[in-house]
Amino acid sequence: MKLTILKDQLSESIQHVSKAISSRTTIPILSGIKIDATPKGVMLTASDTDISIQSFIPLENDGIENVQLVQTGSVVLPAKFFMEMVRKLPSEQIEIEAGENHQTIIRSGTAEFQLVGFDPEEYPLLPQVDEEKVISMSSDLLKAMIKQTSFAVSTSETTPILTGVLWSLTENNLKLIGCDRHRLASRESQIDTPPDQVIKSVVISGKTLSELNKILPDHNSLIDIVFTETLVLFKLSNVLFYTRVLEGVYPDTSKLIPQQFQTEMVIKSKSLMDAIDRAYLLTRENKANIVKLVMNDDQTIEISSSSSDLGKVKEVLPVSSHSGNLLQISFNSKFMLDALKVIDSEFVHIGFTGPMNPIVIQPEDGTRILQLILPYRTTS
Amino acid sequence: MKLTILKDQLSESIQHVSKAISSRTTIPILSGIKIDATPKGVMLTASDTDISIQSFIPLENDGIENVQLVQTGSVVLPAKFFMEMVRKLPSEQIEIEAGENHQTIIRSGTAEFQLVGFDPEEYPLLPQVDEEKVISMSSDLLKAMIKQTSFAVSTSETTPILTGVLWSLTENNLKLIGCDRHRLASRESQIDTPPDQVIKSVVISGKTLSELNKILPDHNSLIDIVFTETLVLFKLSNVLFYTRVLEGVYPDTSKLIPQQFQTEMVIKSKSLMDAIDRAYLLTRENKANIVKLVMNDDQTIEISSSSSDLGKVKEVLPVSSHSGNLLQISFNSKFMLDALKVIDSEFVHIGFTGPMNPIVIQPEDGTRILQLILPYRTTS
The missing domain is CATH 3.10.150.10 (DNA Polymerase III, subunit A, domain 2)
Structure with missing residues (x-):
């Protein structure tokens, strides 16, 4: 050579x-x-x-x-x-x-x-990939879908399948889901592919997808994705990215997601995120990062947290609309921040089904993102 | 309040x-x-x-x-x-x-x-500082003098006094020295102060001076420095920086520095630095970071290093002037890089007194910096 x-x-x-x-x-x-x-x-x-x-x-x-x-x-x-x-x-x-x-x-x-x-x-030979099942999508959409789901996968190797993101495709609808035992992130989008193209359940390591995201080009371009039984191949213009598919059965998460809410509110994403970020400051010493949200009857909510060492914080924010029962709920502020960070919409819709049931966060701009976090069960 | x-x-x-x-x-x-x-x-x-x-x-x-x-x-x-x-x-x-x-x-x-x-x-009270011995100097000069000396102090606590930079002032000449057992960095400069102002030997932690450097303003301004028996106080416009003086006797380093050289050369700083930086790549696995310099009789030098795992590198560079015996010498490339990095001069003068004696590096632009490193005693 x-x-x-x-x-x-x-x-x-x-x-x-x-x-x-x-x-x-x-x-x-x-x-x-x-x-x-x-x-x-x-x-x-x-x-x-x-x-x-x-x-x-x-x-x-x-x-x-x-x-x-x-x-x-x-x-x-x-x-x-x-x-x-x-x-x-x-x-x-x-x-x-x-x-x-x-x-x-x-x-x-x-x-x-x-x-x-x-x-x-x-040097080991790379596998031959049979290009039977191929979908094409824009790199910008792929990047966004990975970013909006992969952060939520489990980092614990005790349930390896949950360290992956679940991919499925039916009727031109591509859906990615990442979840662990405390939260779930899903994102769906229509893509341009023959409608009989079906991908049942392919699980790819969340960490691997984050690495892929670093290589995806800054300018939007078309990416081919080849699915096989054991491998997925992402084809960029001059880069081929092969990843093994995780083995195992991904749990059925559909039942986790509430179909209707007892309480709903719409609020400015940034002001909610900033207030929770400040409350999070006081919660870092404990693992659960607990922040409390209380709904008032005057179209406001109160975000608060406290630490025996440092003190406490509270903040009152206006909501832009509200319906259903007033409620108090506690949650892991880190999870809430992660969920809000990947939603690029001025307003978010948050749905509750009581203080012990999942909280569902969705953008108001129509993007099909659904973020779910379990509340923290406090006694007060 | x-x-x-x-x-x-x-x-x-x-x-x-x-x-x-x-x-x-x-x-x-x-x-x-x-x-x-x-x-x-x-x-x-x-x-x-x-x-x-x-x-x-x-x-x-x-x-x-x-x-x-x-x-x-x-x-x-x-x-x-x-x-x-x-x-x-x-x-x-x-x-x-x-x-x-x-x-x-x-x-x-x-x-x-x-x-x-x-x-x-x-909260402990800050000491009262008697402002009897005060010098004033520009913050840019102070920053430069600290940068050019403090990197060379010892990081080992076995000889605490060597973790400090030695300050002395006689006849308007301020001198800073940092050294450990393998290298020495000194910088002198005339400053505007009454000529009878004398500072004998004040040692300030090199780490502390690096912290001070981060606070010194970006725009040039006058800094007052107050020296007492146990403390030094740096007075910036709205910041007071107090530091304890290190106890102990700083060794006499004057005898370390050769007064005349057997061999001298002048070379472009950047090309020497880049070549040593590449040779350094191969030496990182061993602690001594040994790189070899061989002088040729055609006004060139060869920089080389090798590693049993990775391979070897050699590079021939022109020198702009040379006098005295041709020699071969080995040294710690990391130390040489540190010394060259703080010299802001297009050409450097390097003086040798044989393969077992200190190497002295000085800028050619007249700035009174002297960097000394001990060679590595190899058998070949």
Whole structure:
């Protein structure tokens, strides 16, 4: 293998694939990035067996010559070092030459590195993906749907299936759900796909989806998503992101969501969020982060919390509409803040079915987001 | 105590004094910030006994009314919480009212906090400082001198005196020295002071000086520094920064510094720094960070390093002038980088007195900085 490549393009590709490098891998070769130089361009690959990411640098695009290929071939280089080294190289042109025993020489300006490479033959093969079930959607929508659901997944490995986000598709309606034992976040959207395309129940790690979100492009573009029994593949323009599907049966969450409310209110999102954020300050010492909400009969609510060490806070806010019984309810303020943060609507609708039952938060702008949090059962 | 104060001014003052709050204090009241409301304005005080910082907010400055004072008085509030709370308050106007048992009510917009305060009578008194020995200097020069020396102090508590920077003043010449067992950094400058003003040997913690640097204003202004037997007080416009002087005898470092060199070279700072930075990449696994410098007879030097795991690097750089014997020398690349980083000169002069003797780095622009590092004694 011998080629010259542009620093910025190489750097960006390394950054993309390095999201799949685990610092705790027990398989030495997986601490490396595989470089394949082909007549079409240079492909970088990294994997931790759960996620694999490939980034392709074409010989040329937009009239810019990214790669001057002298000889095709492959080598695997230590990821962490390779990444830092490329960033610090003095010239925009980087020459990479793999020789005997995978010894690799990297030249740039006055600098010359000789790196100990791994044998590319030993690098695990990526799975062949059967492209039977493919959906296409805009990267902006995908990003938003992931952001609005993945924060709510469980971080506990005792129920692995709940660390994932549930994906389903029927009648052009894509739905994502993340939940743990205390809260649930769901987001639905119509997408443009043949109406007989059905995805029953595919669960993808919430953490993996957050990593994917970091790679999704800043400008809106179309993403193909390929679903198989065991894998999902996200196809960006020059990046392939493979992730394993979580095994197990995702619980039926539909019964958790109240179909009608005893009490409803509409309130300005930002003023509610800021007041809860201040009340949250006093609750950080205890795990439950309990904040109390009391509805008054004058179209206001009171948000309050207290700490034996520090003191207490209360704040009265106007609601813009209210119906049903007046109630008092306590909840985890951290969960409420998380839910409010991903709703990008000036007003939110909050529905209650009594002080012991789930609280449902939805945007007033029509976006099909539903956030549910369980109240905290206090004695007072 | 009762007053209304502007949020931004209060926030800035809290940020300044909070540098003196230690998270590991064993004296509960020192986890708080003392607030004194006087007819002239509001004084905030924080201390960890080694450092004390006071920040004063006058009732009015530049035609802006900072404080509306209703009633003078004092209270001590928990620092960490107070800081976060003020930042999150909804209005620019903050009302603070200390009542019975130091219970303090804070109102801003719709929010009302009730904080548990400490008794201000129990807060330790700050020492009276006798202003006999005072020097004045520009804050920009002070900042630069601290930056150029404090990084080189020892981080080991086995020789506490070496964790400090040595200050001395004779014949209008202020000199700061930081050193540990492997390197030394010194900076001198003429300052405008009566020529009979002498400071013999005052040692101030390097860490404390770095904290001071964060508070020094961005715009250049005159700073008064008051020296006493046990304390040094830095007087900024509205901030007083007290620090304890380190006890003990600072070693005589003058004999360490070679008076003449066997070999000298002048080289572009940035290209040397970048090459060493790349070589440093390969040395991070071992503690000594060894990089080798070899002088060639064609007015070039070779910088190289190697690691058994990763490989090796070498780089040839031109020198702009050279005199004396050609030599090979190895050194800790991290120390060399630290020294080069604080020298703001296009070219540096490096002096050697053989492969086992100190390396001396000085800027070519006339600034009186001297950086010394000991070489690494290799067998090859």
